[in-house]
Amino acid sequence: MKVFSYQRAQTPAEAAAAAFNIPGAKFIAGGTNLLDLMKLEIETPAHLIDVNGLGLDKIESTPEGGLRIGALVRNTDLASDERVRRNYGVLSRALLAGASGQLRNKASTAGNLLQRTRCPYFYDTNQACNKRSPGSGCSAIGGFSRQLAIVGGSEACIATHPSDMAVGMRVLDATVETVQPDGKTRIIPIADLHRLPGQTPHIETVLLPGELITSVTLPKPVGGLHIYRKVRDRSSYAFALVSVAAVIQPDGKARLALGGVAHKPWRIEAVEQKLPGDAKSIADQLLASAKPTPDNAYKITLVQRTLQAVMAEAKRA
Structure with missing residues (x-):
């Protein structure tokens, strides 16, 4: 693991500004994906910004009848919330299908959405991977691809997104709220959050440099x-x-x-x-x-x- 510096952010805007202004900075919450990638030196952040103290760990009802889920709500807490189980059962089931109990206890809502692919060539630093090293090629194409994408891929990448939770949120038409380095906020439909690989598979979302997810909102329950x-x-x-x-x-x-x-x-x-x-x-x-x-x-x-x-x-x- 490479040496890195560390800070605890006090506000979402402060965290976003720090991530924008400090080269090589990354946010860390549960760390269930990032720390593994750091140990393998696939991710080598020069600076970690701890966002766990930002108060983004609540599930609140919205005036429209939906739920606003803080970015730091842990997967276990979200899956077991009575309102989620009653009105958004597909999301609760998707969360419980993911990872293990220990990981769900640590993994955050935003981190789950932003976790990186489990393509074996992404994890093997001896192999070419445009997602890990842009322009190096894609060893998965022509390699072992049993678990990889059948739709939406490109000649640059055929990786899949690993999140179960994201699939449940996509079917529910969730929206993602963020704060940018200048303190402005924006709302992104979850349908638009993740990008297809095209020629730039290393750019995985539409988030701007330094932009921090603060919450995910579920609309009014659709029933059924x-x-x-x-x-x-x-x-x-x-x-x-x-x-x-x-x-x-x-x-x-x-x-x-x-x-x-x-x-x-x-x-x-x-x-x-x-x-x-x-x-x-x-x-x-x-x-x-x-x-x-x-x-x-x-x-x-x-x-x-x-x-x-x-x-x-x-x-x-």
């Missing part, structure tokens, strides 16, 4: 049946090969978001329709632009079968 189904190599402590977040209304109208298939939670509102329907047809529409590798072409069938399982669960409910 909430389902999160995750397919993985083992029953716990594993990232999704494919996941489906679904919110199904009594009339059958459904919202669907996929995890494990792209560089960001994958949702195409234009193809959402009533369920039950033909899972293959729905999957074909969601994955119309898919460009799988020989290693991960199975994910297309796996999305179909996971959608079938979601439909069967909805029918039983």
Whole structure:
């Protein structure tokens, strides 16, 4: 691990300004992803800004009937909150499907959204990776790609986003609130937060230099049946090969978001329709632009079968 300096920020604006003004600075909250990357010297921040003392650890009702979730709310606390379990069940289920109990106790809401890919070539510093070292190439293309993206990738990167929580928030149309180094705030729809890789896979979000996430807001509950189904190599402590977040209304109208298939939670509102329907047809529409590798072409069938399982669960409910 490289030597770094450290400070505890007193306000969100102070933290954002410090991150902007100090070269090589990074925010740290739970550290469940960042510290691992620092140990491997994939991340080598010169300065860490501890944001744990900023009071961003509350879940509050909004005047519009939704919930405002502080950036530092831990995953365990968010998943177990009575209001989340009652009105946003898909989010609670997605959170509980992620990582382990110990990690959920430390991981923060903002950190979960901003965690980096688990692509094996990103973690292997002996391999070319445009996300880790821009312009070096992508060893995953032509390499072992079983767990990687089938849609939304590019010739520069086929990594996937690892967050379960982000998939649940995407299907709920959450919004992300930030503070910028000049103290101004802005609201970003979660659909726009994460970028597809294009030619710059190292730029993973639309956040500006120094910009700090302060909260995530869930809109008024939409009701209906909430389902999160995750397919993985083992029953716990594993990232999704494919996941489906679904919110199904009594009339059958459904919202669907996929995890494990792209560089960001994958949702195409234009193809959402009533369920039950033909899972293959729905999957074909969601994955119309898919460009799988020989290693991960199975994910297309796996999305179909996971959608079938979601439909069967909805029918039983």
